[in-house]
Amino acid sequence: MASAAPLLKNDTLPATTVAAGVGLELGVLHEGYAPDAKLASTGDQRVSLVPSVAEQLIKDGYGVIVERGAGVYSGFADSAYEEKGCRIASRAEVIQKSQVLFSIEPPVNDFAPLKGKTLISWVGRLQDKGKDIVAKANAAQIRLIDVTAVPRITIAQKLDVLSSQAKVAGHRAVVEATHAFGRFHSAEMTAAGKYPP
Secondary structure, three states, rough: OOOOOOOOOOOOOOOOOOOOOOOOEEEEEOOOOOOOOOOOOOOOOOOOHHHHHHHHHHHOOOOOEEEEOHHHHHOOOOOHHHHHOOOOOOOOHHHOOHHHHHHHEOOOHHHHHHHHOEEEOOOOOOOHHHHHHHHHHHHHOEEEOOOOOOOHHHHHHHHHHHHHHHHHHHHHHHHHHHHHHHHOOOOEOOOOEEEEE
């Protein structure tokens, strides 16, 4: 069960404002992807927290608020989150009511209302873009947790976003290369005859 104790020593997180029994509100933000948008969409189709993980966090005593439509392009309807015990809300309400927020891409345009909150995101703090994000987060007084900073060791494999996403990208590359190649990969022998690779 999550406690109302601070996440870190001398942490100044505001006291929880949720119902009794819930220790901390976690928020899941939409990544901004919209294939039908009038302008080019720069968001991501992925979602930072899937319903099965949200369910486990709720069992551990956390409250989870998900922005409306956050998982739709990843194959998770709002109802899938609601079935696991999450609440669905607008972006403004998720930001307002959550003490800790999850987002794949740091929502730099929303840094002002995130003041005093914790953001867990893919920052890449050692790259130029990441350094800029860290500077903006510091200026906005946001606690930023960079998921790319997890050590790439055996006991931390469940948390290693770099390896898992590299594996996904590798699979995608093979599928796209297969499509571009346009022929069989190996020789095929069928009743209709032989097909060269």
